[in-house]
Amino acid sequence: MRSFIVFLSLAAVFLVAGCSDPRSWRIPSVGSLKPSNELEKLNSVQAVGAPFTRYLFEEYRDYANFRHEHRDYADALHFARKGIAAAYGETVMPEVLDDWDLNRGHLQEMVPARAQLVDVLENGGRDVAARLAARAQARFDCWVEQQEEDWHGDIPHCRREFYAALRELQTLVVPEPYAEPEPPVTVQQPVREPVPLDQAMFIVFFDWDKSVLTQSALDVLDAIADEVKSREDVTRIKIVGHTDSSGSRAYNQRLSMRRGNAVRAALAERGVDPSKLAVEGRGQEDLLVKTADNVREPANRRAQISLE
Numbered sequence: 001m002r003s004f005i006v007f008l009s010l011a012a013v014f015l016v017a018g019c020s021d022p023r024s025w026r027i028p029s030v031g032s033l034k035p036s037n038e039l040e041k042l043n044s045v046q047a048v049g050a051p052f053t054r055y056l057f058e059e060y061r062d063y064a065n066f067r068h069e070h071r072d073y074a075d076a077l078h079f080a081r082k083g084i085a086a087a088y089g090e091t092v093m094p095e096v097l098d099d100w101d102l103n104r105g106h107l108q109e110m111v112p113a114r115a116q117l118v119d120v121l122e123n124g125g126r127d128v129a130a131r132l133a134a135r136a137q138a139r140f141d142c143w144v145e146q147q148e149e150d151w152h153g154d155i156p157h158c159r160r161e162f163y164a165a166l167r168e169l170q171t172l173v174v175p176e177p178y179a180e181p182e183p184p185v186t187v188q189q190p191v192r193e194p195v196p197l198d199q200a201m202f203i204v205f206f207d208w209d210k211s212v213l214t215q216s217a218l219d220v221l222d223a224i225a226d227e228v229k230s231r232e233d234v235t236r237i238k239i240v241g242h243t244d245s246s247g248s249r250a251y252n253q254r255l256s257m258r259r260g261n262a263v264r265a266a267l268a269e270r271g272v273d274p275s276k277l278a279v280e281g282r283g284q285e286d287l288l289v290k291t292a293d294n295v296r297e298p299a300n301r302r303a304q305i306s307l308e
Helices: 008-017 035-045 052-071 073-087 105-130 130-149 157-173 214-227 249-269
Strands: 200-205 237-241 277-281 301-305
Touching: 035 052, 035 073, 052 073, 052 130, 073 130, 105 130, 105 157, 105 200, 105 237, 200 214, 214 249, 214 301, 237 249, 249 277, 277 301
Parallel strands: 237 277
Antiparallel strands: 200 301, 237 301
8 A cells, every 4th residue: 555654663573574465565454463553643633724634634534443443454554644644734635546456447447537536626626615525535545445455346335425526526616607598499409519629639548658558548549530530620630648757758758659659550540541640749748637756647647639
């Protein structure tokens, strides 16, 4: 899970264990290693700071105690520490997906979901509806933790609660413009117009340090090819490759071009006129989710395709 600052009393345990398990850096769920000190601190600390951080503290406190009651001591310790940080008024972000053992199918959904959550939080969600924003973040973290516990099981209930909170929060942060109700329609509805070109934008995602298109990406490109071939107003398809901030800028620039060219080749194979396909690479210069340097962020490993 996370890189923890481990108690000195536990140091000898980890040095002797030499774990090779991919989750070996988590504190094992053993009775002698229960996170009692953190939970005691979590349950007694007085939360300060903005309303959002106080509500987030309450969410993490409840979830940490829940995980502890179910003998999941590693995750109880992790969420206890997030709760303590929130209680002190610190900015605590949603879980970074690369830190969890999730399969590709989960990531295809979770990456854009996390990007939407971060976007609405950073654009006023924490202030506009503090309690709702805290619930959305806590339910997202719960979804991540539950999904790792059961790779192939049912969809976690926290996923449903996360989406419900996110959708409500999005309507509050970006309310739909008011429009006068139209009179009842008494004539046949017109045929649906094509999506305006300035709104026709698609995104495909890539694995870390890869320019190979996944099956999900190919499905998106199938839809793009069908859209382009069904209309006559498309004169140019702009493909922009992107990377996250891990690696050097020079390398990321080349990688972004490889990703853009991979999309171009796939669209040409699907019957799109190659003369309409324009590719550029922006490396790490236009991050979808803002991060520091050398951060592996799945949402930033992408190619954006727009119709012009």
